[in-house]
Amino acid sequence: MARIKDVAVRAGVSVATVSRVLNASPSVSEETRNRVYTAMTELNYVPNAVARSLRTEATRTLGLIIGDILNPFFAELARAVEDTARKAGYTVVIGNADERAEEQDHYVRTLIEQRVDGLLICPTAEVTPLVEQAAATGDPLVFIDRVLPGMDVPSVRVDGTDAIGELVGHLKTLGHRRVALISGPLRLSTGRERTDAFVKAAAEHGMELRPEYIQSGDFQLASGRALTARLLDLPEPPEVIFGGDNLMTLGALDEIRARGLRIPEDVALASFDDVPWFPHMNPPITAISQPVAELGARAVRVILDRLHGRPAGSVVLPAVLVPRQSCGEGRNVS
Amino acid sequence: MARIKDVAVRAGVSVATVSRVLNASPSVSEETRNRVYTAMTELNYVPNAVARSLRTEATRTLGLIIGDILNPFFAELARAVEDTARKAGYTVVIGNADERAEEQDHYVRTLIEQRVDGLLICPTAEVTPLVEQAAATGDPLVFIDRVLPGMDVPSVRVDGTDAIGELVGHLKTLGHRRVALISGPLRLSTGRERTDAFVKAAAEHGMELRPEYIQSGDFQLASGRALTARLLDLPEPPEVIFGGDNLMTLGALDEIRARGLRIPEDVALASFDDVPWFPHMNPPITAISQPVAELGARAVRVILDRLHGRPAGSVVLPAVLVPRQSCGEGRNVS
DNA sequence: CCCTCCCGTGTAATCGATTACATGAGGGTA
DNA sequence: TACCCTCATGTAATCGATTACACGGGAGGG
Incomplete structure (x- = not known):
């Protein structure tokens, strides 16, 4: 592979001049610049970014x-x-x-x-x-x-607190009372924040948010499904399940379908994190969309x-x- | 940021020895190796991959x-x-x-x-x-x-020819005759191959594949929707639409829903290219899955x-x- | 005519690693 | 003791670019 030196020889100039052309330095005469460009194309020269980075200390x-x-x-x-x-x-x-x-x-x-x-x-x-x-x-x-x-x-x-508040208001308007959350690990800032916001909003709107309605998993599909199963197995299951991200929501959907339950008649579903195919689900999934x-x-x-x-x-x-x-x-x- | 030379000085050896330790060369004594390791951690040394790549000509x-x-x-x-x-x-x-x-x-x-x-x-x-x-x-x-x-x-x-043949057989078994394809550009090998396979299989199974049932777009959602609209606007629309990739299928779904049509009663839908959420759609989408x-x-x-x-x-x-x-x-x- | 300055270009050091070759110590053998 | 070999390590060239500095020639001013 051609190096800057080869280009220099072919163009009859020094490597410094070639480098100057490469870096669009103004102090190269029109004519020299053209000679260098010609040499470059003739040799199929491709500058070596590795060498450049070593010298310039920037990649x-x-x-x-x-x-x-x-x-x-x-x-x-x-x-x-x-x-x-x-x-x-x-x-x-x-x-x-x-x-x-x-x-x-x-x-x-x-x-x-x-x-x-x-x-x-x-x-x-x-x-x-x-x-x-x-x-x-x-x-x-x-x-x-x-x-x-x-x-x-x-x-x-992203701070979803306000949007979660809005969601809980929306759920209340629709007549729901017993709301549940399946979210990510509380050690993750996003998991904790979504949980806190949901708990706070539920309290403000007078929703029935029992301790066993708050489940935390790992933001993955399998855990969404498992936690949903646990919620649905409760003596009095929640009316709404709110998934902490799109994967946990999908897991919830799996479990709900597997049990032959209808959405939203038997259990309602909402998701933090919107994805392009939520509008195409049956029914379309209510979601909180992040920018x-x-x-x-x-x-x-x-x-x-x-x-x-x-x-x-x-x-x-x-x-x-x-x-x-x-x-x-x-x-x-x- | 510490360089190999700094490590060498601190460990009281030459840069060559440090390099040998870095590259796990066997010809370094146990004791020297340990001194070098110690120096490295003390200096928070991180080898410079840029310099290494320049020398070794491999990244x-x-x-x-x-x-x-x-x-x-x-x-x-x-x-x-x-x-x-x-x-x-x-x-x-x-x-x-x-x-x-x-x-x-x-x-x-x-x-x-x-x-x-x-x-x-x-x-x-x-x-x-x-x-x-x-x-x-x-x-x-x-x-x-x-x-x-x-x-x-x-x-x-991936060669989808056999799977497409299987799909057409499946469609025939289900009683469909008028089948349509919305696929990608014919200049793309994938677009052409899927189209050819579909045409061939349709002929073999005696399906009714009119010229206007073969539409080609650009593998993007919008074009899937537009082509579906065109198909559904035909005097005699197809009974089945086969999407050439998951995005075109999703576009088709959009258009079908927008018109209030039912799947598969009013029009059936299948997709080349399976995605994780197809099973969760209503109804679950028949698809050809690529490895x-x-x-x-x-x-x-x-x-x-x-x-x-x-x-x-x-x-x-x-x-x-x-x-x-x-x-x-x-x-x-x- | 000479001095300066500027413009275009060249020379060579440098970035941080790898590695061929050199070196020197120590051990084994005759 | 002399020789040779092996093993651990060091010296220095090298990869391909950038760039500070040097330099020569021509223009312009006095």
Whole structure:
């Protein structure tokens, strides 16, 4: 593969001049520039980003560590991050942590070895020593979606509290009283926040939220199904089940269908986290939609701010309720 | 950030020895090795992969260019590629081509600049000069999912012909005669193959496949919806619509619902490409499922074979029919 | 005519690792 | 004792770019 030196020889100039052409430096004469361009095409020259990065100490690359790319929420997030980064001239390397601290650490390590310019992390529950150290070292980190307590790292996240309040109001209007929640681990900021907001809203609206109606799992489909089974097995099952994310909601749906129950007549269903196919379900699923694309875009902007020495604060975005039919005769909005 | 030289000084050895420890060379004494390890942890040393790659001319990185990460098919593919590559000690950089040749070329260029060891591409319809040149130069390429005619590049793909034949048989058994297809662009190998297989199977089973029942779009939701509208507007609309991928099927579903038609009574629906939520639709969607995880894993193996100088042939995997209820009283398999 | 300044270009150090080759200590053998 | 071999380690070149600094020539001013 042709190197800058080959181009230089062919164009009859020095490597410095070729480099200047590569970097669009103004101090190269028109004529020389053309000679260099010609030599480059003739040789099929492709600059070596590895060598450039070594010298410049910048890779123009961002690392993104997410929980699970199969989860549409993360897929959309990855897409938004990638789009925004690309427009700013950055490449994104995605790491799939599979919601495991160990995998997350693997990627943190690898990406730091690769000298990414910044690291966007959807952290797992645990604060691992490696992440702690990276933060302490001053590596440019930003947390997305989830927050780790007691760490001085800027974060970009969604606050669903208001939307959950709205949802509970909606449920009350529809005549429901016994409401249940199946959510993620309380150690995850998102799991805790959604639970707290639901409990608070239920209290405010005078709903009947018994202790056994609050179940926490791991944001995965199987746990959604298992917890739903537990709820439906209660002597007095809830009238509504609220899934803490789209996968737990899908698990709930599986269990409800397996028992031949009707939605919303036998049990109503709502979801935190909207996905493109919820409107097409039978019945369409009422959901709380997060501004995922915005989340990703803002996260990139925060990290770029940090990289360019601009002040970088945290960002909190609101979620919105999208009422459909899975909780009863709501407005028919898709 | 600490460099190998700092570690060497602190451990009282030369950089060569530190490097040997890093690369687990056996010719370092136990005692020295320990001193080096200690120095590394004390300095929080993280090896610089950029420098290493420059010297070794290998990045242990693979590039993957896909059509659209929001499409569950590609998300699953990305996941499989990443998993398999990771197990072999490789990192994967994903590029989102958004089904546009221009974006695809951007990533081909960028990833070659970054000197990825191999490139996995789901090519867009056009054979761009850049891709052609990369293939000619002997860059390690592998095509996934789609094939470009007349290029000497190994490919890993799914052949749905048999499954489509099975589907048409299934439709016939259920009493359908007028069958229609909404598929992707014929210039895409997948679009053409699915269309050809459908036409052939329909003929073999004596189905009524009128020319106007064959529509081709762009594998996106909007085009699925528009083509479905066109089919339903025909004086004699088809009894069955077969979507060429999951997005076109979803578009079809939108249009069918918008018109208040029932599935399968008014019009039956089937899909090439199964996704996790099809079983949860109302009614559950009959689909042809591709071995996506296998597809990704095999593609990685093919490229690694090439990298290691082993012979690397193309791979064709079979798809399978998963009958559900959207075409009528089929077996109830989820 | 000479001095300065600027413009375009070249020389060479540098980034942080890997690795071929050199070196020196120690042990075994004749 | 002399020789050779092995083992552990060090020296220095190298990968392909960037860039500070040097330099030569031409223009412009006095």
